[in-house]
Amino acid sequence: MTHVVTLLPPLNGLPQSVQVESDAVSGGEGEVYFSTDGRHAVKAFYHANPNLEQHLRYIMALFADLPEDQKRFIVPPLALIETFDGTPRPGFIMRRVPPRYRKAVDLILTPRQAAEQFARGITWGSYLLAARSMAHAIGVLHSKGCAHTDIHYENFVVDIDEGDAVMMEADGVVVSGFIKPRVKGLVGFMAPEILTKGAVPSKITDRHSLAVLVLHMLLFRNPLQPLIELSDDQAESVRLGWGEQALFSDDPQDRRNRPTYLDVPLFEGGVLGYRMLSPQLRHVTEGALIAGLHDPPRRPSVHDWLEALSATLDQLWGCNECQQVFPYPYWKSPPMRACPFCGEQTRPPRPVVLSMWEERLAGSFAPIDRALVLGNGSPIYADMAEPHCLPPRTRRGVPIIGHTVWDEKRRAYRLVNNSDCTWTTVQSTATPAKVGGNQSIDLQPKTMIRLGSGKRILEVIDGGG
Incomplete structure (x- = not known):
């Protein structure tokens, strides 16, 4: 058995009537039904309210022009209900979130x-x-x-x-x-x-x-x-x-x-x-x-x-014992760095930790409140080099511009440049050096690496090991 829901204009690309399944999810204000095509959900309120339609129309107008990267986080009303099985009933239709949620x-x-x-x-x-x-x-x-x-x-x-x-x-x-x-x-x-x-x-x-x-x-x-x-x-x-x-x-x-x-x-x-x-x-x-x-x-x-x-x-680290991930506690002394899930101490080689700097004025850089925790083979993604950029929702398809390598013989990390851009490094004991594609740099504490013109600077604050 199904129910037929008719909608009031504006329809915003929806059909004038929608069939919904008979089963409903009941809540405090009303019931939610799912369309037979699996694309939409209908919220039908128990009681009419003289201000409800105006309330819903205002919300519809408010969220009508959301870009896709914002629309995905909320489920606003798309159109209002006119009748439910031929009987007037307050409510609205919205997109259906997949059942795996x-x-x-x-x-x-x-x-x-x-x-x-x-x-x-x-x-x-x-x-x-x-x-x-x-x-x-x-x-x-x-x-x-x-x-x-x-x-x-x-x-x-x-x-x-x-x-x-x-x-x-x-x-x-x-x-x-x-x-x-x-x-x-x-x-x-x-x-x-x-x-x-x-x-x-x-x-x-x-x-x-x-x-x-x-x-x-x-x-x-x-x-x-x-x-x-x-x-x-x-x-x-x-x-x-x-x-x-x-x-x-x-x-x-x-x-x-x-x-x-x-x-x-x-x-x-x-x-x-x-x-x-x-x-x-x-x-x-x-x-x-x-x-x-x-x-x-x-x-x-x-x-x-x-x-x-x-x-x-960008600060997560995996436990060797329980395989859980957690924010790596680089602010503690190495013997105190332990997994909060199983209590196992982190084992060598521990990760290298780099802080980020951004250009505030021409040629003048300042640290931002960001750090990277990197182990053997960890990638440097393109977004990590861009100023004023937060990590995207997923890094699938994001270009990799570098990666870290653990040198077991030297017991130290190196950073390999996988990009077409030349990096510049500054170490406290050496003159600035250029790092081209497929070249690498030792990640010693206080080493600073500029990832290209207009890009961020990375500073080694913990060499790991």
């Missing part, structure tokens, strides 16, 4: 669920990519002047094999003066000031929700989960624990919410702490959940999160 809530509730994903070959790097996709989705909304009323793991679907995520509830956006919030959000993800002061969802509250969502994705737990009761009244305890007295679990100054076995390796029954993250991610975490937790203007922006998540992609 699963709700994020099914993937990030517990460390055990994460371990089940790891057992089938998924790595932590896939969770990092998915978290970046989530940040991209919220960035798309903010670029359109929107905020969201309900950012949490129920409103994202994830293809964890590809590390991809899509926001499903784009109809839940708010625009000050135009679109009012229909819900306050989900306790655990909404900003403390919404609970304590009745604040209206905004970009500032989104920044809090994004931080919680990202950390939940990366650490497999809510980083604000209260561990003590703050009142004999359960509702008041919840309000205080997530609102007025909300506290970051890893706060170095207050241990009340600190989980047992924090920073003990995950596969030994421990809990991942934020200190296993890259320096960039630790910085935005502290800004969002310590400095900005109760001081909203201090929260990092979505762009700050995107830069930190992107930078971390």
Whole structure:
């Protein structure tokens, strides 16, 4: 059995009527049906609202001209429902996300669920990519002047094999003066000031929700989960624990919410702490959940999160023991560099670490907050040389301009130039040298390599070995 849904103009390239399957996914506001051709989904609301059609038309207009690289992160309304099996019913049609995507809530509730994903070959790097996709989705909304009323793991679907995520509830956006919030959000993800002061969802509250969502994705737990009761009244305890007295679990100054076995390796029954993250991610975490937790203007922006998540992609290292990947802790002394999943110390040859510099004024370079962690055979991609460039979603097809080689006899790394561009190197003990195609350079600490005119400079900050 199928249902027939007719649509109101403008149709935006859609047929006037669509057949949908009889089975529906029920939610708080309505039901979602899938078209028989597998291309679209229809959200039919339970109840009519005099402002709903205007609300949806505004959102349709807002997202009508999204470029493909933004459209892929959200699922906005495409056209409105006129009738459902001949009966007027409020709702809209949208594109269908492929069935391989699963709700994020099914993937990030517990460390055990994460371990089940790891057992089938998924790595932590896939969770990092998915978290970046989530940040991209919220960035798309903010670029359109929107905020969201309900950012949490129920409103994202994830293809964890590809590390991809899509926001499903784009109809839940708010625009000050135009679109009012229909819900306050989900306790655990909404900003403390919404609970304590009745604040209206905004970009500032989104920044809090994004931080919680990202950390939940990366650490497999809510980083604000209260561990003590703050009142004999359960509702008041919840309000205080997530609102007025909300506290970051890893706060170095207050241990009340600190989980047992924090920073003990995950596969030994421990809990991942934020200190296993890259320096960039630790910085935005502290800004969002310590400095900005109760001081909203201090929260990092979505762009700050995107830069930190992107930078971390180039700092991943694989464990020789459990094969899991993690941000390589080059900021620690070598004996302290261990896998946060199994606890195994990193083994020689350890990777070489290079920082990035960019030209600020003509001939004047300054370091940026990016590092590369490279082992034997690791490629240097073209995007790594380009100023103001973050890693793309995938590097499939991206040109390789160089690679690192471990010289076992000398116990040192070399960087080979695979490009048509001549590089220039500067070492503290040598005069500048030119490095042409298929030539290489020793990667000794403080060596600096300019990857061509107008390109970045790489500086060796840890020679590895």
